[in-house]
Amino acid sequence: MCEELHFSPAGLGLVVSAYFGVSALASVPAGVLVERHGATRISRAGIALSAASLIAVAAAARSLWSLLVILAVGAAGNAMGQLASNTSLSRQVPAHRQGLTFxxxxxxxxxxxxxxxxxxxxxxxxxxxxxxxxxxxxxACAAILLVPVEPSSPRRSREHGQATGALIVIGLAAMLAAGSANALGTFLVSSAVSHGIDPASAGLALTLGGAICGAARIVGGAQADRRPDQQVGTIAALLACGAFGLALLSVAGSGALTAGVVLGFGFGWAWPGLMTFAVVRLHPQAPAAATSITQTGVYAGGCVGPLALGAVAGGAGYPTMWTVASSAMVVAAALMLVGSCLLRRHAG
Structure with a gap:
């Protein structure tokens, strides 16, 4: 794509950041739409928008800027789909299975x-x-047919009773954590090459981390159903493991690379489902509106993180960048604990 559309890896980074930036901006409005029009309708609209953007990339992307505009439209569909699915799952899945489902x-x-x-x-x-x-x-078009129909009319309420302060703190933690975790996919290979490690080995390590991350999200969801009141603390523990993994990436050697990716990506990026579960559980009357705040943090991290950490890598080198990313994840873990206390106070 870079060769045919004539843009550099920096341009690719700009496109990815723009995608997450638009997702962040669209998240809260998408939550309002879901609460107003129902999860089924907005989920179908989000999938259709995403499908249209994918096909438009194939048909109409002729430069970096046309690609950016098309993906910005698709980013809105991403936000709509995320929040609609949160609402659908929270209202149609029994409470004792929601952790696994998320x-x-x-x-x-x-x-x-x-x-x-x-x-x-x-x-x-x-x-x-x-x-x-x-x-x-x-x-994606085929997935529209699989969207479940809501069993009753959407719930509409002016008073959602959200713990807005707690949600903002958790959203800020999510921004720092997501920005740090996303740096793995963006910079791991180039960082490994700077340490003299073969790019193929770095790619395999990242694939392993992705597989462990997927498994950890499912296993973490299953344990959430058994201990539903302890999930924000569990998130903080996962982030602490992830921070240690990111710190390992500043050390040369293939062993440190593999361990760093497994901990940093496999565990440090395993928490989004637990966060959604914890927030939805305390805001069952308005799950889309509540999770739109925390999801904004995730998207903002995906937008700002690679840009900020890329600047650090360019100015001070990759070891310093991984140290900064690790420190940000430690701060995210602390903020998650603060957010947990605020959520408990709101629930009480």
Missing amino acids: GVKQAAIPVSTLLAGAAVPAVALTAGWRWAFVLAGLL
């Missing part, structure tokens, strides 16, 4: 990344990268 839902993200990677040799390098986007768009 874990499976969030595991779909690293799994989709693995599938996208598989699409490169299977489709992009044979039929061309545009056909890979066409195939993804058609699969």
Whole structure:
């Protein structure tokens, strides 16, 4: 894509940051739409918008800027789908199975990344990268038929009783954690090469981390159903493990690389389902509105994190960048604990 559309890796980073930035801006409005029009309608609209953007990339992307505009439209669909699915699951899945359900839902993200990677040799390098986007768009269209119908009319309430202060603190923690975790996918290979490690080995380590991340999200969701009141503390523990893993990446050697990716990505990025579960559990009357605040933090981290950490890497080197990312994740863990206390106070 970079070769055909004439942009550099920095341009690719700009496109990814713009995608997450628009997702962050669209998150709260998308939550309002879900509460007003119902999860089924907004979920279908979000999938349709995402499918249209994928097919538009194949048909109309001719430069960096056209690609950016198309993906910005798709980012709005991403926000709509996330919040609609949160609401649908919170209202249609029994409470004692919601932790596992949200874990499976969030595991779909690293799994989709693995599938996208598989699409490169299977489709992009044979039929061309545009056909890979066409195939993804058609699969997304098929998913519209699988959207569950709400059993009753959507709940509409002016007074949601949200613990807004707690949600903002947790959203800030999510921003720091997501920004740090996203740096792995963005900078791991180039960082490994700077340490003299083969790019293929770094890619395999990242694939391993993604697989562990998906499994950890599902297992974490299952344990959440058994200990529903302790999940924000569990998130803080996962972030502490992730911070240690990111710190290891500043050390040269393939062993430190593998351990760092497993801990930093496998555990440090395993918490989004637990966060959604904890927030939805305390805001069952308005799950989309509540999770829109915390989801904004996740998207903001995906937008700002790679840009800020990339600047650190350019100015001070990769070891310093991983140290900064590790420190940010430690702060995120502390903020999660503060947010947990505030949520308990609101619940009480």
